[in-house]
Amino acid sequence: MPQYFAIIGKKDNPIYEAEFTSQQGQQGQLQQGFQQNLKELNAFILHASLDIVEDLQWQVNPNAQHGKGGFLRSKNVTNIDNCYLGKVDHFYGLAITAYVTYGGMKLVMIHGGPPNGNTQIDDNMVKSFYQEVHELYVKTLMNPFYRLNEPIPSPAFDSRVRALARKYLNR
């Protein structure tokens, strides 16, 4: 099942976008990406969820309400990981997950699902993917020639993100 992934800068400008497809298409036919008409919608779906992300990012435990059990809802749990926001939105069966870095960059992804049912998110895998891409972003940022909020055209970055997608998202 395909994903549309984007890193959104401080002025809601995308600095990196990519589409990932699962390796083994059903019974060998070319893996299918998003249906044609959906491809154009991806950017809009993603940007629609940015407002939710901007609200969630200031909550003490933003990813607590994902059925992680009631006891986690206690107010004073402040040391839990609030970078990964989990599933923040959905759009007709497509799930949207998000992750905010320390420098305010938003990593957002639309998970395409099987045509009828809605998509199941494996939180651990998605979170690991986000964490590794976050590290790649920090390595990009540390280069003195890279200016904040600039698109990341580096093929090295792109090939590594796709490798991570294969490793974590499309087993």
Added chain:
Amino acid sequence: MSQKIILPSTSDDGVYTQSDGYEYTIGPKQSLPNEANAIPTPSRIYSESLIYRKQEVSLSAMAFLFQEMIATIHRASSSAQDFETRLNGYGYGIGTRLVELLNLRNSIPPNYSKSSTFLSNSSSTSVNESHGSSGTGTGTLSSASDHSHHYHENGTESLAAVISNMKPRDLKILDILQFVHGTMWTYLFGCASDDLVKSSERDNEYMIVDNLPVLTQFIPAGRSCDYFTCGIIQGFLDSAEFPCRVSAHSMPQGELDQRTVYLIQFDKHVLERDNLRFGS
């Protein structure tokens, strides 16, 4: 005339070509079928670990570089104000990098950094050593250097893999200031700053005190040269979404005639957010 929909992504040809990276004018590219076995494009910064190697240089070297930077900026600036803004700009970029780097490094489980990459997988490390040295062609291991550069893909360079939970993002003004006062100051100048004080007059003002600024201790009346550190603080806080203005003021106190106070004035909406979200 067949209605051909313009495909937002142009990756419809099945043949795998070496990915030439994201082109923002074109938009997202769909990953290709036979990409699985492609080795990632070799790159220096992505194959090196972000782990803190505790490397040091002499204060003299830093002081000389700093004074030459100051001299260069001074020659190019028209007024004191212009000088301070430019110098702030140099620091700002560093601040924006440190907020990501220091928080990421803080997420690494303590035992990991102690055992460091060399112990946790020593077997593959010995491979690194030999591989590393043959890679540099000189054949001789760089004996003097107590760390060697790993220029190859072997997975040990990714820190995120060992991080189970990222350090939580600081949401409150006090938390982010504690981070600046403690972790960032220790990273930059070797020890925490001498004080972190909330101003009594206005509630959006906080002060970080440094009795002897490391970088400007040799510069007479060096306060305007402290705008480099102001830039680092401002870059750090702006990036973490706590926009503010930072200024340096000389506040001598008895023996400490180079005592400097960094005044941090947060924007109004940061205050509102802080009260709204976490108000008492």
Added chain:
Amino acid sequence: MSTPTQSKSLKTIGEDTWKNKTEKVNAELFTLTYGAIVSQLCADYDRDFQKVNNHLFSMGYNIGVRLIEDFLARTALPRCENMVKTSEMISKCAFKIFLNMTPQVTNWSTEKDAFSLMLEENPLSDFVELPVDAMKQLWYSNVLCGVLKGALEMVQLDCDVWFISDILKGDSQTELRIKLNKVLKDEVPIGED
């Protein structure tokens, strides 16, 4: 009794001075500051990398003429009689005391008046990857050449210092070349001979 400073080798002097007599700072602060300078220069000269190289060289020269005083005050080492001794002084003492690194001295010229320094680890270039258009022309660590030129000139050694290769440009190693043009005899302070 043989004078202790002579018997102690330059290597031990360098290491001892570095360990016990030099205040240190985090190398990454040094790296990030230098990175900010270079990227700002590239913007100011809108990517005319030859101009950036020259500007870095002259910044280095200004540092070198001052840095030599720090080195001499700190070590008070006697004047080097020849370029071989000078190369030892630079690689084992100077680089160690200031940047905590010891470049290898190689590729001596036949007349022993020129040699190369192999910089294995270079604190200036951590985290750095040159943009494609800078790959051909920009010598990222050119400030080092200026520092060496300035410092050597202050001890009456007129040298040329330039980069031969740099791993940032994709070469296999970083090599810096120093060639002695002439000893400025008449500028040797009176009272030394």
Added chain:
Amino acid sequence: MTVRMLLVINKSGGLIYHRSFEADVDEGLNSNDYLILASILHGSFAIATQLTPKALQLSQSSSRNIDYTVPYIPYVGMPRGRTGNERTKSTASTSQGKLGSFKGDDFFKEPFQSWNRSGVRQLCTDEFTMYIYQTMTGLKFVVVTSQGTLSPANPSSSNNIFNIHVADNFLRKIYCLYSDYVMKDPFYSLEMPIKSTLFDKQVKQMVDNLV
């Protein structure tokens, strides 16, 4: 026995720093006179290298045996009570700033070679004694003391070589202060007079520690 004056002369003989430590001593000389004094000193220093007496010149040819090593005299010009590792309890940052870019409780700990082989090192008159320390880059540090020697520990001025060594230790530390507070000051241009208040303060402190 006190330090009455300190001069710093650049390699071309120009006076770049002058400080007298006794209020009443120099009402006669104005700053211009000091400039002239410095260039005369620079000139005579050079001439003196040719005037070395025949005997000394003979032995100079085999100067290997003349030992130019200056022994390390502990804590010359350092704050009193610096025994071993007594460190003020100030926080790390201020104690770190104690010796600027130098570490430990003294600028250097070993004997060192003096670069000044054939120039003037000491000038004794009945009024004062002048010591000169010249660096490899041609910078001269001159200290003028009243009769006798710099260090109270050895009041009798008979042992001249000891006085010279104390002076060299002291002046090399002034050279260290110069390398920190003048060379690392971006607003100082080379060969120009030193205006740095920090350098002044550090020098004053070191002279006070001497007494």
